[in-house]
Amino acid sequence: MRQHALGRSRVTVSELAFGAAGIGNLFNPIPDAQAEQAVHAAWETGIRYFDTAPHYGLGLSERRLGAALRGLPRSEFAISSKVGRLLRPLYPVHGDDLANGFAVPATHYRQWDFSAEGVRRSIASSLERLGLDRIDIVYLHDPEDHADQALNEAYPALERLRAEGAVGAIGIGMNQSAMPARVVRDTDIDVVLLAGRYSLLDQSGLADLLPAAADRGVSVVVGGVFNSGLLADPRPGAMFEYAAAPAHLVARAQHLKQVCDHHRVPLRAVALQLPLGHPAVTSVLVGAQSADQIRDNAAMAARPVPAALWADLRGLGLLDPRVPVPGEVG
Template identity: 40%
Template structure:
């Protein structure tokens, strides 16, 4: 699998990344054995980038990923996790806080973007993962999608307090790159005005359906040597399943205007013999500032399918057709 290089840290990262929310039981339960098998299957396909977070299964994803990667060579592995939530044991007989994760671990999530909170979250993640350092550390869900009207206060705390902790961890060498992991690229644009971040992971907003990020922000990242990771390239499923497949859009049912746009994309794909999911995966990689595309991987079959889409040859004429029909903005091909 091809690799790219993170601009500031100089660390290599595979163009396809393993999103570990699934092995934290996102939407469906998986066993420890299934989680181990998924990680091994991705590794056998050449995937060397693995992303997780304390939020995923309330620590379950980090524990499973750490165990699965325990005997893999650390110098071949690119690992990212997130801060912004602390996990506290549930009181006896208290209901599980699933947050979309089936059978989550018995911990309560608590937002904390302070200096002390970030340091504590980082140390806890190291223990769950069984490692001594992280290649990329991201402030998680610092966006309107997650925080609503609480964002303003949390953002200020994160920039004035939490960032200081992340910067110190980077200076100590236990973290190679720091940034945000969010659902809205606008939060990253604002954060660049506030602090010296190296990278950003953007979910659901660097896609064939949602690509306003390419109007100005990708150029700004290239100018500042800030690396991007594009997560959730299928917009929660609809770009994988297609207009007739009842795939979700932003974790909910797709509205009619989105379905109409997907139908249009499918028409162009049919003209050029390109599977829609292949175009969805490869689109962000047209931009040099994008270093990897992160996809949920929970089974050998799905991993092979994702890798197949990633490797599918797409002619330059296809991308030009998408530009001509205003599905994507002009971009240099090749």
């Protein structure tokens, strides 16, 4: 699997990345062994970039990911985690964390903290949970409501850690494009993790973030290419942005699938590969809760997509002609 450098950093990542929210029991619990098998299947397919966060399963994702990666050659993979939410013990433990999307006991609560000290504490705690010697990439995680502190306190702290060699690359991870575009223009980050805003159904990231990233030499990692499931299985009742998809989007996704079926290419392959057509996009991040899911994602990433399919999507008005597609020159 192809590897690319993140921005101007020395960190390299695989073109397909493993998103570890799922092994933090996103929406439903899975056994430890299943989580380990998913990570090992990712490794076997050539994936060498793994993303996690304290938020995912109240630290469960980090613990499981670190345990599964332990023993593999550390110099051969990159791992990212995030800062902005500190995990604080909750006594007594009561109920679960499903209100936040994770099927785990409510052993902790999340405290927003984008201070310099919060950054240091968060990274130290993540390293302890991961049981690894370093985190290669650190993202500011969802700082919409904490922009001033994130930019004035957390970002300088990350910049210092990068200068000291404690982390290899720094960035911001969000499900909107406007604030990351501002950060790209006003700071010296290496990478943006953009979720759900550069897909077959939502290319809003093309308006501001992606051009800014290309101009500044900042890499973009694109997540949420299936928009919570609608582009994986377009049917009434499918999820879009973690809620039931509206009828007009279901119809559009089904139309996309019809075109893909005509060319005998799975819609999943087209959805997964679309972002890689943009020169700023370095990697596509996909989540998985099982070995079979990650193997399917890897197969979709490798599936040839003919130029005629992209041309048909444009001709039918299903894809903006300004969106660059894989294999296109210029």
